[in-house]
Amino acid sequence: MGETDEFVTNNSDPNIWDPSAMSAAYQKMTMVCKNVKNEIYTDIEIQNQDILPSFLDLPNLSASIYSTDLSNRLRAFLVACPPSGPSPTVAELVIATADFQRDLSSWNISPIQGGVDAKELFHLYIMIWIQDRRLSLLESCKLDKVKWSGVRTQHSTTPFVDEMYTRLNETIQDYQVIISRWPEYIFVLESAIADVEKAIVEALEKQYADVLAPLKENLAPKKLSFKYVQKLTKRNVIAYTVPDELGILLNSMKRMLDVIRPKIEAQFKSWSSCIPDVGNAAPGDRLSEVTVMLRAKFRNYLQAVVEKLVENSKLQKTTMLKKILQDSKESVGESDIRSKMHNLKEQLTNTVNHLHSVCETNVFIALSRGYWDRMGQIVLSFLENRKENRAWYKGSRVAVSILDDTFAAQMQQLLGNSLKEQDLEPPRSIVEVRSILCKDTAVSKSKSFYY
Structure with missing residues (x-):
């Protein structure tokens, strides 16, 4: 223990110590813990030889002295050389101190008042470190x-x-x-x-x-x-x-x-x-x-x-989905409806391509499917107010088909084999639209947004 006296009695400012000196000091204290523990274990071996008087319990007697002295020395050392964090050498001292306390307990050494309590010694420092x-x-x-x-x-x-x-x-x-x-x-x-x-x-x-x-x-x-x-x-x-x-x-x-x-x-x-x-x-x-x-x-x-992207489609009449649906009655041919959807389809395609250029795969899929679902909601809202009027069904059916083809095709083209099958499944709003068009009341219970 004498080698550590210089650290315990030294009143110099620890801040002026260089890192190597501080590290060496902690290594010496770690060695002291191990040496003291070995001394106590040696006393246990001597006791087990039955060469001492029966009334003399050497391990408990020496452990009481050693542990109390070591505890005082550790406390003084930590005050003189406060650890700034759990560096490797500090961690070694924490381990050595905790192991000392644990081993004494496992050797059936009686609890020692004022002896080494590793957690109590380091608690304040641990809280400060964190x-x-x-x-x-x-x-x-x-x-x-x-x-x-x-x-x-x-x-x-x-x-x-x-x-x-x-x-x-x-x-x-x-x-x-x-x-x-x-x-x-x-x-x-x-x-x-x-x-x-x-x-x-x-x-x-x-x-x-x-x-x-x-x-x-x-x-x-x-x-x-x-x-x-x-x-x-x-x-x-x-x-x-x-x-x-x-x-x-x-x-x-x-x-x-x-x-x-x-x-x-x-x-x-x-x-x-x-x-x-x-x-x-x-x-x-x-x-x-x-x-x-x-x-x-x-x-x-x-x-x-997604809301911003949907708002883009409402800036021009030629890309406003609700307006296209309103103008597409049963009497209008499918080719006419597809022609009216051309500008919107082009806008959707360009938007999806741009999303792919700025977003990584999972974000791109989430935005694309959210965009797809939101466009489907426009068709769904349009149909829900006209459920009994089948004159609007053809235009809505063609519009949904174009939405599905556009989003699925672009996602497939941009992501290829990395796209999962579930990513191409129609979102909830599209499923509900198809349900209305097919007079099927079953509604998917899947989430309406895909993140």
Whole structure:
């Protein structure tokens, strides 16, 4: 133990220590823990030789002295050389201290008042480490710290997300040593991770505020007040085009939901098995809240984009589906209806092609199917007010056929074999339209939007 006296009695500022000196100090303290444990084990072996008087319990006697002295020495050492985080050498000392306490218990050494209590020794430092890491990661999420604007990865996502989640995963790995010995710290760590994840989403929304701004009017339920109607009549007739930056944002959110976050959730779920009784709270609850929030935002943005695309079709009479249906009565031939649908079909084709250029596969499929479903809703709404008038059926039947062929053909052409069979199935609104046209009241129970 004498080798560590210099660390315990040294009053110099630990901040001026170089990393190698600090690392060496922790390695020496780790060795002290192991040596003291070996001394106690040697005393147990001596006791088992039955060469000492029966009234003398050498292991308990020596352990009481050793453990108390080691506890005081560790406490003084941590004050003199406070650990800034769970670095490898600090982790080794945590392990050695916890193993010392565990082994004494397994050797039937009586509880020692003032002896080594690993968790009590490191508790405050662990809490400070997690809080410091949380604050550091939150700082990196501030808008002036985000340096990846306009840049995209091979997944057509922002590097900011990958960078932040790399750091989150490193944080989780750093605390494996702590959690494996004291699972109750799962909740503190999870809370910090969840706070950072929320900050990541907020940073994304601020970073891409310009491309999200046009979607705001489609995110909230519309109230047909006089001011809203006035706004509609005065707005510029300019078709909406999904910007590349919005594609990056949506791709990033989808990657977070499907690829990056599930790994973190799986890790916390595996840790949860270490806690027998967690009461009202369970590991993963905070992360689940983030999942629900992120999924809702992603869904709302997709729906807002789809509404914008549908609004494009209403800017010109030649692409307004409801107007085309109104002009297409039973007396009009199918070729005439197809001719009236030509401009709309061309608009749909160009829009789907553009979506493919800015969105990764899963986002592209979700938007395309949402767009398909929304156009089908226009036909459905038109028919529901004319169920008893079969004169409108032919035009609607041709229109639905063109919608199906256009969306399915473009998705198939752009994605090829990577497209799943279920992605080509008609969305709910189309199924309901066909049900009306076939006088079939069966309605699909599948979801109306596809994310």
